[in-house]
Amino acid sequence: MTGGGGGRRVITRRWCEGDAWHSGGVDESDENHQAVHLEIADELLTFLPASRRRVRQRVAHDGTSTVGHIVEAVGVPLPEVGPLTIGGTRVEPSHRPQAGDLVRVAVVPRPQAVPLENGQEAPRFLLDVHLGTLSRRLRLLGLDTAYHNDMDDPALVVQANEERRVLLTQDRGLLRRRALWFGAYVRGTRPDDQLRDLLGRFAPRLRPWTRCTACNGVLLPVGKEEVEEQVREGTLRSYDVYGRCEICGQVYWRGAHGGRLEEIVQEAERTVASVTNFASP
Ligand SMILES: [Zn+2]
Numbered sequence: 001m002t003g004g005g006g007g008r009r010v011i012t013r014r015w016c017e018g019d020a021w022h023s024g025g026v027d028e029s030d031e032n033h034q035a036v037h038l039e040i041a042d043e044l045l046t047f048l049p050a051s052r053r054r055v056r057q058r059v060a061h062d063g064t065s066t067v068g069h070i071v072e073a074v075g076v077p078l079p080e081v082g083p084l085t086i087g088g089t090r091v092e093p094s095h096r097p098q099a100g101d102l103v104r105v106a107v108v109p110r111p112q113a114v115p116l117e118n119g120q121e122a123p124r125f126l127l128d129v130h131l132g133t134l135s136r137r138l139r140l141l142g143l144d145t146a147y148h149n150d151m152d153d154p155a156l157v158v159q160a161n162e163e164r165r166v167l168l169t170q171d172r173g174l175l176r177r178r179a180l181w182f183g184a185y186v187r188g189t190r191p192d193d194q195l196r197d198l199l200g201r202f203a204p205r206l207r208p209w210t211r212c213t214a215c216n217g218v219l220l221p222v223g224k225e226e227v228e229e230q231v232r233e234g235t236l237r238s239y240d241v242y243g244r245c246e247i248c249g250q251v252y253w254r255g256a257h258g259g260r261l262e263e264i265v266q267e268a269e270r271t272v273a274s275v276t277n278f279a280s281p
Contacts, residue, residue: 034099036061036070043107046187047076047172061099068093071105077175079183082106111203111275114166114182122204126160128169133191138198139216140261141268142207146216153177168198195264196271203275208265209243209254217247227251 038057045053052074059070067084071093084091085104097103114123124144127135135147146165153173157180160167167183169175175183187197210219222244224236230251231242239253 034061034063035059036097036099037102038071038074038105039102040074040076040105041082041107044076044080044105047080047185048074061097063099064096066093067091067095067097067103070097070103072176075172076105077172077183077185079175079180080108080185082108108201110201112184112201114202115164117164122206123202124163124165126156126163126165126167128156128167128171128174130170131168131186131194134168134186134194134198136213137191137195137264137268139211139213140208140264142210143204144211144216166202195268199268199271200275203272206265206269206272208268209252212245212248212250212252214250215245215248217245219243219252220246222251 035058038059040048040055040057042055045055048054057074059074061070065073067086068078068081071081071084072078078093081093083106084093084095085106086095086097086101091097091103116123122143125135125138125146127138127145127147129149129151132147132149135145138145144165146159146163151159153171156167156169156174157177159165160183161179161181164181167174167180168186169183170186172185174180175185177183184198184201186194188194211217212219220243222242224240224242227242227244228236231253235253241254243252244250245252
C-alpha cells in the first residue's frame with residue numbers, strides 16, 4: 001500500500017512521471033506557459049495539497065494533455081469527479097482543452113449509480129486492507145462485501161474488476177489506476193462516518209441480518225433443533241430465529257450483540273431513506 005495521507009507526496013511523484021507538467025507543473029507566475037483554468041467543487045478540495053486548496057486553479061498546459069489528466073495531476077482522483085464542463089458544455093475526461101479554457105470540475109453526484117447485472121439488487125464491494133470494521137458493518141447490512149487484510153494494490157484491482165466490485169479505499173494512488181473499473185474514496189476516519197459516507201453515496205438496497213459478518217457468506221435459516229449444540233441454553237430459551245453461514249458455519253441470532261448493532265442498522269436505513277427521498281422528484 002502506498003498509504004492514504006500525503007497528498008503532496010503523491011502529487012510530487014506524479015510530476016516526476018514525465019507528464020505535461022514535468023517542466024514546472026503548476027506555475028502561476030510564469031506567463032510564458034499556456035494555461036488552462038480549473039474551477040474545482042468544494043467537496044474535491046480535500047484532495048489538493050493544503051497549500052493549493054483553492055477553487056480556482058491556473059495550470060500550465062502543453063496543448064496535448066486531456067482534461068482528465070490535468071484534473072488528476074492537481075490531485076483529484078477521477079473516480080471522485082462528476083460532470084466536467086467547459087463553457088456549459090459537458091466534456092469527457094479524454095477531451096483536450098484549449099489554452100484559456102475554464103474547466104468546471106464537479107463532484108460525483110449522490111446517489112451515484114453503479115452498473116448492476118440482471119437480478120443484482122445492490123452494488124458489490126471490495127474494501128482496501130485498512131477498512132476491516134467498515135467491511136463488517138456493510139455485511140451486517142446485507143451488502144456483498146469482500147475484504148482481506150493482506151492484499152496489495154494490483155491484487156485489489158484484479159479482484160474488483162473480475163467480480164465487478166466497487167473498490168472502496170482511502171488510498172488516492174489506488175484510485176488513479178487506469179485499469180480499475182469502479183472505485184470510490186471513503187471519507188471519514190471513524191467507521192460511523194465512513195458508513196454514512198458510503199450509504200449516502202450509493203444508497204444501496206439493504207438486507208440487514210442476512211450475511212455473515214466474519215466471512216461474507218449468506219445466512220441460511222436453520223431450526224432451533226439444528227443449533228442446539230452450538231449455542232448456549234439461555235440463548236435457546238430467548239431466541240427462536242437462527243441463521244447459519246453457508247460458508248463458515250457460524251450461527252447467528254438476532255439480538256446476539258445487544259442493541260448496538262440494531263442501532264447501526266436503523267441509522268443505516270434512515271441514511272439510505274433520506275438520500276433516496278432527496279433524489280426523488
Ligand atoms: Zn461465515
